[in-house]
Amino acid sequence: MTDQNTTGLTTESAVLAGELFGEGVGTQAGPPTTPADSAAVAPGAHSHGGAPTGSPAERFTSTDPDAFGVPTGREETWRFTPMKRIKPLLDGAASDARLTWSTDLPEGVELTRVEAGDPLVKGLPEPVDRLAALTRQNSDGADVVRVATEAQLDRPVNLGLAGSGSDDVVWGQLVVEVGAFAKATIVLDHSGLARYSGGVTVLVGDGAQVTLVSVQEWAPGAVHGGQYDAVVGRDATFKQVVVTLGGDLVRLVSNVQYAGPGGSAELFGVYFSDETQHQEHRLWVDHAVPNCTSNVLYKGALQGEGARTVWIGDVRIRPAATGTETYELNRNLVLTDGARADSVPNLEIETGEIVGAGHASATGRFDDEQLFYLCSRGIDAETARRLVVRGFFADVIQHIGVGELQDRLMATIDARLGALPGLDEQPVEVA
Amino acid sequence: MSVLEIRDLHVSVGEGDDAKEILRGVDLTVRSGETHAIMGPNGSGKSTLAYSIAGHPKYTITGGTVTLDGEDVLEMSVDERARAGLFLAMQYPVEVPGVSVSNFLRTAATAIKGEAPKLRTWVKDVKTEMAGLEMDPAFAERNVNEGFSGGEKKRHEILQMRLLKPGIAILDETDSGLDVDALRIVSEGVNRSRAEGEIGVLLITHYTRILRYIKPDFVHVFVNGKVVEEGGPELAEKLENEGYAAYVKGSTEVASA
Numbered sequence: 273m274t275d276q277n278t279t280g281l282t283t284e285s286a287v288l289a290g291e292l293f294g295e296g297v298g299t300q301a302g303p304p305t306t307p308a309d310s311a312a313v314a315p316g317a318h319s320h321g322g323a324p325t326g327s328p329a330e331r332f333t334s335t336d337p338d339a340f341g342v343p344t345g346r347e348e349t350w351r352f353t354p355m356k357r358i359k360p361l362l363d364g365a366a367s368d369a370r371l372t373w374s375t376d377l378p379e380g381v382e383l384t385r386v387e388a389g390d391p392l393v394k395g396l397p398e399p400v401d402r403l404a405a406l407t408r409q410n411s412d413g414a415d416v417v418r419v420a421t422e423a424q425l426d427r428p429v430n431l432g433l434a435g436s437g438s439d440d441v442v443w444g445q446l447v448v449e450v451g452a453f454a455k456a457t458i459v460l461d462h463s464g465l466a467r468y469s470g471g472v473t474v475l476v477g478d479g480a481q482v483t484l485v486s487v488q489e490w491a492p493g494a495v496h497g498g499q500y501d502a503v504v505g506r507d508a509t510f511k512q513v514v515v516t517l518g519g520d521l522v523r524l525v526s527n528v529q530y531a532g533p534g535g536s537a538e539l540f541g542v543y544f545s546d547e548t549q550h551q552e553h554r555l556w557v558d559h560a561v562p563n564c565t566s567n568v569l570y571k572g573a574l575q576g577e578g579a580r581t582v583w584i585g586d587v588r589i590r591p592a593a594t595g596t597e598t599y600e601l602n603r604n605l606v607l608t609d610g611a612r613a614d615s616v617p618n619l620e621i622e623t624g625e626i627v628g629a630g631h632a633s634a635t636g637r638f639d640d641e642q643l644f645y646l647c648s649r650g651i652d653a654e655t656a657r658r659l660v661v662r663g664f665f666a667d668v669i670q671h672i673g674v675g676e677l678q679d680r681l682m683a684t685i686d687a688r689l690g691a692l693p694g695l696d697e698q699p700v701e702v703a
Numbered sequence: 704m705s706v707l708e709i710r711d712l713h714v715s716v717g718e719g720d721d722a723k724e725i726l727r728g729v730d731l732t733v734r735s736g737e738t739h740a741i742m743g744p745n746g747s748g749k750s751t752l753a754y755s756i757a758g759h760p761k762y763t764i765t766g767g768t769v770t771l772d773g774e775d776v777l778e779m780s781v782d783e784r785a786r787a788g789l790f791l792a793m794q795y796p797v798e799v800p801g802v803s804v805s806n807f808l809r810t811a812a813t814a815i816k817g818e819a820p821k822l823r824t825w826v827k828d829v830k831t832e833m834a835g836l837e838m839d840p841a842f843a844e845r846n847v848n849e850g851f852s853g854g855e856k857k858r859h860e861i862l863q864m865r866l867l868k869p870g871i872a873i874l875d876e877t878d879s880g881l882d883v884d885a886l887r888i889v890s891e892g893v894n895r896s897r898a899e900g901e902i903g904v905l906l907i908t909h910y911t912r913i914l915r916y917i918k919p920d921f922v923h924v925f926v927n928g929k930v931v932e933e934g935g936p937e938l939a940e941k942l943e944n945e946g947y948a949a950y951v952k953g954s955t956e957v958a959s960a
Contacts, residue, residue, distance in 0.1 A: 640760065641797045648757050648793075649811035649863060650785035659810065663801030667846070670801070 331556070333398035337364060337409060340402035349401050352582040352614055354550050357521045361441055361469045361497050364406040369440035371466060374432035380423030381456070387413045392447060396473045397501040400525060400556075404499035407469045410443035414471075417458060421451030421477065428457040428485075428674050435466025435494060444470040448484065452477035452505070458484050459677060463518070465491040470498045474512075478505040478532065484512045485672050489684065490519030492548065499525045504564070506532025513672050514541040514570075516551050517684055523552040528566065533595075535564040541583075542668040544688060545611070547576030554584040555600075559593035565627075568600035571668050573661065574611035575688075585617045585631065594625035604635035605664055661689060705788055705870030705903055706772055707733040707756075713766035714748075714755045725751040727928035728767070731905075733871055738897060738904040740914055740939060743925030744947040749907045750794065752925070753875040757791040758784050771871065786815055788870030792860035792877050799847040804859065805829070807847045808866060815867050832865045836892050854885035861892040872896070873905045878913035890916030911943040926950045 334340065343362065345355040355362075377383055386392055393414050399405035417429060435442070450456050454477060462468070476482045488496060496519050504510045516522045528537045543551045557566045572581045585600045604613035617631035638660060646656035665685050669678050714726035725748045733739050743749050755762045756769055758781040769776040771787050779787060799807065808829060813819045820828075833840060836858045848856055857877055864872050874893065878886055894917060896902045906917060914922075914936070922938040923930045924947070931950050932938065 639797070642799050644759055644781060645793070645797045645799065646807075646811075647781035648785055648791055649807075649867065650782050650814035651810055652782045652814065653780070655810070655814070656782075659802055659807075660799065663799055663846070665801065667801030 331400055333400050335398055335405055335408055337402050337405040340405060343402055349554070352552060352584075353523055354521065354580075357550065358403075358495065358497065358523065360439075360467050361403055361495060362406070363441075364402075364410065365441060366410045367440035367443065369436075369438045369442045369466075371433040371435055371442050371444065371462075371468065372464070374430075374434070376427070376430040377417075378425045378427050378429060380420045380425055380454075381429050382418045384416050384418065385413060386416055386447075390414075392416065392449070393445070396447065396471075397503065397527065397529065399471070399499060400527065401499070403469055403497050403523075404471060404525065407443050407471045407497075407499070408445060410441075410469075411445035411471065412443075414445040414447045416447045416449060419448075419450040419454045419456045419480075419482075421454060423451065423454040423456065425454075425456045428459050428677075430459045430461065432461045432463070433468075433470075434462075435464035435468060435490065437465040439467065442466055442468045442470075444468065446470065446472045448472070448474045448482070450475065450477050450480045450482045453479040455481045456483070457674060458482070459674065460484070460486045461489070461677075462487060462496065463489050463491070465494050467495045468497075470496070471501075472498060473501045474503070474510065476502060476504045476508040476510045476535075479507045480505060481509040482511070483673060484510070485674070485677070486512070486514050486524070487677070487681065488514075488516040488519055488522050488524075490522070492518070492520065494519035494521075496522045496524070498523075500527065502526075502528045502537065504528060504530045504535035504537055507534035508532075509536045509538075511538045511671070512540065513668070514539075514543075514553060515669070515672075515681055516541070516543040516553070517681070517688070520548060521550045521552075523550075523554075525554045525556070527555075528557045530559065530561045530564045533561050533563045535561075537564070537566045538671070539566070539568045539570075540668050540671045541570035541572075542665055543570075543572040543581055544665070544685060545572065545574050545576075545579040545581045546688075547578045547610075550580045550582075552582040552584075554582075555586065557587045557598065557600075559587070559589045559596045559598065562593060563595035564593065565597040566600075567598070568602075568631075569668060569671075570601070571603045571605070571664060572613060573605040573607055573664065574613055575607040577608070577610035579608075579611035581612075582614045583616070583633075585633075586620075587618070587629070587631070588620045589622055589626060589629060591622045594623055595627055596623075596629065597627040598629045600631040602633045603664075605661065606635060606637055607661070658689060662686070704772075704901075705735045706770075707731075707776075707789070707871045707903060707905075708770045709752075709756070709767070710769075711767040712752075712755070712764070712769060714751055714762050715765050716751075716762055722763070724765070725762075725928055726755065729929055731923065731930065733903040733905050735870060735903045736897075736900055737921065738906060738917065738919045739921045739923060740906045740908060740919035741923050741925050741930075742908055742911070742939065742942055744951060745909065747925050748928040749909075749925050750875055751928075753791055753873045753905075753907055756784075756873060757781065757789065782814065785867075785869075786817075790864050790867060790869030790872045792857075792864055792872065792874045794876040794879060796848050796856050796860060798849045800849060802847050803844055804847055805843040808843075808863065811863065812866055828866060832862055832892075835865070835895065836862055837888050838862065853880040854882065857881060857885065857889050858892075861889050865892060865896060868896075869902065871903045871905065873907065875907045876909065877906075878908055878910060886913060887916060893917055911939050914939045924950055 343350040615633040709731040712729040924932040
């Protein structure tokens, strides 16, 4: 980390002032598309994303695993995934294994279970890949968290989901149903050792404000796959914060659709991969109704030979989705040599009548200008780097809005970064 | 008491055949209690001088010396220069996502002083200085320079100068992009430091406007990488009336001779 080459100033840094990184390494970036720009292109003509990700156009969905066939690893949706490591999940063997649940349910919240034939389950957004379909099938019903209409929760709903080390795959389907005008934060806190595939659907009632936090602090060796869906009601606000720190392989697919106009979705994510880890986050935001917004911010750091992250961000603005405003941003910070971050944003705009749409992606080392700024205030280079990395994560973590959890996660990240010489003794807030 | 001495400083940017000399023999001495204005046209190398003194890695020193109280500044790392008492208020301060202003200020103060400032007095100092610069207290919880307006960035730079109490402060175009109110507020902040008498100020500017608020003791006209004329405040008035044309013409003749 003290290699001068990583801090040597490049002229690109000046050009990218305001961007987090200088030179891109393995980056796929497109210029932000301004409304003026998008108005200039014919509807349907605008698409950029670099690698041949294929059109996110009509995505195939099904509740039948066999409708997808058995993935070989050459398919677009699986080509980044280490198939050998995810095989235990894709084998699809039913099991009775469960995660250990510890729950904290504030007043206004109930936790129940419905059978597979329940209309609620039948009406959920369909699985988008074979693993998600297997999960729907094998979980045989769903656990349901219901937040009453107009409920204002006095604290987050906390679901601690711990693996017990079983080799059997744990299958789970969770539905979070939030009534109209309710305000709720739900935390899924994954820990322990497990092979787990979990579907999570959040049904956000009209005018409701929902934050879903999914923390992956799995023990080494854990494998976690999952499809997250949000159906955002009219004038509702949905915020998802995904924090992937632990486990061997984590592959999460997050989809957002809007059930009515005026909805807002914010998707935040942070991941930190070391040499043993593959962390893959795939997003799909489907704007099909007018006047909705989406904002995506995912940031990841990679440390160690063979550390591997994948971020795919697909946004589609359908012809009916006039007045859409969307932006997505992915930043990857490569802390050591031999790590690989893939970042593929993809934007499909099928109407010119939008407020704005854009995306950006950059993968690189420390920004020299940031380090110069901090050092010019007397802060030594090592402390400056730690401040920058810590800030890099805090930038996303601070969106969780649950102080205790934020502190815990930052402590985990600090531990991963090593001790903080000089910073340890310092209180960090003065206000 | 601090003395910054710059002698025959030569600085270039770029490598090998692309190397371009920007500073061509700068001589300048700034002492505590003095305010020097460096004025010059765009591209004359004013900002290069500021960043070279601060130690920006983009610039290569090819000749000359810079000392602070006799110590060789050019041998010091960027952070060592700051701890030795140099401060650069930047024209374009960068964003540092996820690092709050309060955390940044305290970390910097701890680095400069060598120990964490006592929390009670520190909080009071920060509040007092922020109030003096007419900054909302909520500012402290924002991320460093993220989403700051031009005026907020400059106030934040001067806030740092007030709290870190450098011996020599270099203000690089602190007046650029400020409206009259912000210019007054920022200038008053600088003048508070000057009134305390311990600071030497090197004020780099393109315009004479800020000199109506911050009265310089010395004015240096900077053209084509060096000081071409020196004088008192009256020189600024001359520049206000006549511009840089005479100097730019003269330097071209010198260069082609």
